[in-house]
Amino acid sequence: MSSSHDLPHALRRRLLAGTALLPLCGLPPVARAHEARLGSLRLAHPYARPTPGGLRTGAVYFKAIHNQGGQDDELLGGSTPRAEAVEIHAMRLNQDRMQMRQVQRLALPARSSVRLRDGEAGHHLMLVGLKQPLRAGERFPLTLNFARAGRVQVEVWVEAPDGAAPADPHAGH
Ligand SMILES: [Cu+2]
Structure with a gap:
């Protein structure tokens, strides 16, 4: 990498x-991407999409989760003050329709990368019981729990689907 x-x-x-x-x-x-590290895991660009008012679910994605170590790990779940629960969801295309279902763990094999991107079949984290809508430009904490590496808190950036970032380049200072 x-x-x-x-x-x-x-x-x-x-x-x-x-x-x-x-x-x-x-x-x-000016940061246009961010990441967190935990042991040999590299959590590249945690992000979420804005949610319309009234919607009680949101989704968190990553550009990728890289396991740069020599041992397999697994993502077991997470938590955030913004929602009642965080679930791991698997998406797949079934007769032209994306379907998702909850899974208990996401395998992170040694020396490999797993993509969790919006608009792709694969996995994402579902925020269930959102307490307020997610607004573009916001950032919020999410704690992730891994079988081997343990826990880490990441910052999730809420970004509109076109990738439009907040206009003020010094907003983060
Ligand atoms: Cu989902």
Whole structure:
């Protein structure tokens, strides 16, 4: 996995073009992606989609969960103050329709990556019993529980599907 893996395409293009305009405030460049690490696990870009008012469920995705270690692990679930429960859901295409069902664990084999992306068959985390709608630009904590690595808290970014990020580049400072 190259270290440029998580650079947003636009930023990568500018860097390659040698015309990168980075903030000069001494802080890291404007974050367009984020990740958390726990042991040999790398949790790349936890994100969620905004939810319409009244909807009681939301979904959390990851660009990927990478297990860079030599031993298998499993995601067993999670919790967040934003919802009553967090479930692991598996999506699959069945006769042109996406169907989802709850599973008890998500296998994270050694030296492999699992994608949990919006719009792809695969897995996501379902927030059941949302306490308030998720709004674009918000960030909220989510604690994940792994069979081997233990627990870690990540920050979930709520992003509109077009990838539109909050306009203010210094919003996070
Ligand atoms: Cu689901």
